[in-house]
Amino acid sequence: MAVQLTVNNQVQNVDADPSTPLLWVLRDHLGMTGTKFGCGLAQCGACTVHIDGIATRSCQVPLEAVAGANITTIEGLAVNSDHVLQKLWVEMNVPQCGYCQTGVLMAAAALLKQVPKPTDQEIDLHVSNICRCGTYPRIRAAIHKAAEMMSA
Amino acid sequence: MGNIEALDRRQFLVTTAVVGGGFSLGLTFGTGEANASLEAPWGKTPAAPEFTPWLSIAADDTITVRVATPEIGNGVMTQAAMTIAEELGCDWTKVRCEFAPPARNLAENGVYAKAGAGLAYFSGRSTVEDRLQLGLQVGASARERLKTAAAQQWKIPVSGVEVANSVLTHKATGRTLTFGQVAAKAAGVKLAQEPTPKPQEEWTLLGKKSVGKINNAAIVNGTAVYGMDVILPGMLYAALKQAPVHGGKLKSYDASKVEKMPGVVAVVVVDPEAPLAELKIPFGMANSAAQHGIAVVAEHYWQAVKALEALPVEWDSGPGGQWKTTSQVYDAARKALDKPGSKVDKEAGDIASLDRQPKIVEATYLTPYSEHAFIEPLNGTALVTADGVEVWHPSQHSENGLWVAAHEAGVAPEKVKFNQTYVGGAFGRRVFGNDLRMVVAVAKKVPGRPVHVIWSREETTRQGRYRHMIAARFKAGLDADGKPQAFLARSASTPGLSGAGLLNTPFAGGQIKNVRYESEMLPLHIMTGPYRGPSYNSYAFMMETFIDECAHACGADPLAYRLKLLEGWDDEGWAKTLKEVAAKAEWGKKLPKGMGQGIAIANWGGNGKPKTGTTVAIVALAEVTTQGALKVHQIDVAFDTGRIVNQDAVHTELVGGTIFGLNMALNEELTIKDGRIVEGNYDTYPTLKIGDIPKINIHFGALTGHDRFAEVGEPPVGPVGPAIGNAIFKATGQRIRQMPFRKLDLAWA
Secondary structure, three states: OOEEEEEOOEEEEEOOOOOOEHHHHHHHHOOOOOOOOOOOOOOOOOOEEEEOOEEEEHHHOEHHHHOOOEEEOHHHOOHHHOOHHHHHHHHOOOOOOOOOHHHHHHHHHHHHHHOOOOOHHHHHHHOOOOOOOOOHHHHHHHHHHHHHHHHO | OHHHHHHHHOOOOOOOOOOOOOOOOOOOOOOOOOOOOOOOOEOOOOOOOEEEOOEEEOOOOOEEEEEOOOOOOOOHHHHHHHHHHHHHOOOHHHEEEEEOOHHHHHHOOOOOOOOOOOOOOOOOOOOOHHHHHHHHHHHHHHHHHHHHHHHHHHOOOHHHEEEEOOEEEEOOOOOEEEHHHHHHHHHOOOOOOOOOOOOHHHOOOOOOOOOOOOOHHHHHOOOOOEHHHOOOOOOEEEEEEEOOEOOOEEEEEOHHHOOOOOOEEEEEEEOOOOOOOOOOOOOOOHHHOOOOEEEEEEOOHHHHHHHHHHOOEEEEOHHHHHOOEHHHHHHHHHHHOOOOOOEEEEEEOOHHHHHHOOEEEEEEEEEOOEOOOOOOOOEEEEEEEOOEEEEEEOOOOHHHHHHHHHHHHOOOHHHEEEEEOEOOOOOOOOOOOHHHHHHHHHHOOOOOOOEEEEOOHHHHHHOOOEEOOEEEEEEEEEOOOOOEEEEEEEEEEOOOOOOOOOOOOOHHHHHOOEEEEEEEEOOOOOOEOOOOOOOHHHHHHHHHHHHHHHHHHOOOOHHHHHHHHOOOOOOHHHHHHHHHHHHHOOOOOOOOOOEEEEEEEEEEOOOOOOOOOEEEEEEEEEEEOOOOOEEEEEEEEEEEOEOOOOHHHHHHHHHHHHHHHHHHHHOOOOOEEOOEEOOOOOOOOOOOOHHHOOEEEEEOOOOOOOOOEOOOOOOOHHHHHHHHHHHHHHHHOOOOOEOOHHHOOOOOO
């Protein structure tokens, strides 16, 4: 029995085991691999997407729970991938291996929507993703710069 | 230099053409749209005139640079392109990279690297001397051909052609041609002599400009294809479980319980004892050995996961089961230090003089097994057919991977196509290729369809090739002046241990005349392998804590003591990094009770020789509450690589390495229960998050300018831990001799 959901403004009907995590619905059933598998336990945040606008770790959300929901993934974060955070990530050379960064970007984008000018503490709280390469100082700097640019 | 020979075969001979001082590159960097084509980084080049196997230029001006080194986040891809761009005179936004196919290397007789050259060309970094020289030559030779082709078309002397930004200009008339417009002709040009790349002093890009990663745009829009992201027509997924006690065996399983579950295609057993066809391999293959395991192959990944969970499986622990607890392992390692090690790794001078010195310092240290814990779990995809095998893999050594695939699939290496994907972190774990062997071992049982084998996070963690557990005891005899005159080191670990970080310092490696280093290997089953700064990541901690203990024993300031030990050492970089970091961190400043500064210095890659490798000195500022809560406030880093080619890349790598070393010191320890690794995921194997990171300052003022471009990825992991440990000692009086620090009781009153 297919479950209907909206991903990046496109209606999708997914016929899969209803316990399948949204992460694997996106990757395996819809072929959208920008959302990454890292831990399967909501620890690392590599699988972060927006569900009805809320940053959520998609590895812990079964397909049956997102029937009718509106999902945004990194592929749909911005037209032409030109979200101010994506542009700053390139400009400030944030990524190292890059694997975790799409999840970090989704967490940071949701934060800026909710808190246009986040403090360091708010960044710590909302961008709790794991980056094993250690790009954290650049992530923080890029979020602050984005907040400045968006409020200017 | 095998690669220059490769150039020779393409008639890249020697040359005299002059590269002008007015030569301008006019590069632009880091725009979002640039290089977005770097999605699947393997062999997708459209047919384009090829200048060498490393470089082709298409009619639409696209420049393709082939890179033999996998990109693991250290920027090798960018560096390889940047080196060629230094000489080529191209528009950076037209440059794309792909990984040099190891199959081509094999087919064209070592066109990228001589087979069996170990890590020389299909792994490692981009700034080693011969790679730099090669890239510069490739760029210069192509540029001269482009100029010659333009000059022929305009019927003018070559000297009348200027190059900038992928455009060739006839100075006298202002006529222009783009690289793409003459590429086909240029690639066929035979020069009387190959040009000589300009001297370093005339570089306008390398060492002059910071260049962001060429694949950044593909990373941030989610299109960069890592191993995990490989999707192929008809592809199946497999979930894998290996013997939970390393070296154990599969005892029994009941496939009938899961075979009828939705989507299940096969239950596959991996038996490393099954014979494989003989293959003469130019690489050591022992480290790529398969483990006993079982996998469920299904149409969808989640189906495979659920079926594997439901599959009844029993394991034989094997000899590893005798190690019931972590403390049993540590006790055995420490006990081994009580008698001389069975192997003497180094002996110099008269060690018997040690006990005749007026002051003796002795201490025992231990560092635990640690896991790489990169975010992309182990995985790989293989398609095995009657014709051969094709693999897509996030490898750290793609040529090794080709041979592993051939060996496991039982085909000739010429029948293997290896597609190198992006790599979601590696840190040494993905060098061996044992992961790829498991992938092929599963896929060959389901021939005809590609199979993507994925380790769960828990499986990745528990089936690692870990940082060595090392116990060591150091003993030094100090003379009346406080200087160590003799040094005895004993260590106990498992095979694969090296003396890096212990003997590769001026202290134990030359400045102290009477030295003995002996080691003992324990019959431990836990599998180990390279982990960012192998052995060095432990020994730098032990050695630099010990030096601090010696300084304390004679009442000396830790900085002044180290500088005294370095007197006469033929590499000013050591003292310079210490002085630089001490000045920048305000070493010795007055601090409230419970706070302290600690200093440490180490060198990676130098093998104990002066003016080689990278020297890193760190000052850490730490605070410990009376209840024992530790906070690291600030880490200052100074370093000497000789010279650098991309300042921002060096900066980010040093910060990353510092954070890696910080996590290693504070958090990381794998524990053992009944022979099994206990920790499975990030909840039990904690990793620092953004809010845990202290202020990190990277200082460039200690660069000596010595003629080398040493690496930056591994060096910082060594001195972070001992700098913090020494800071804790300063703050509390408690000496730190074991990692991880979070498990130590640091309370003081």
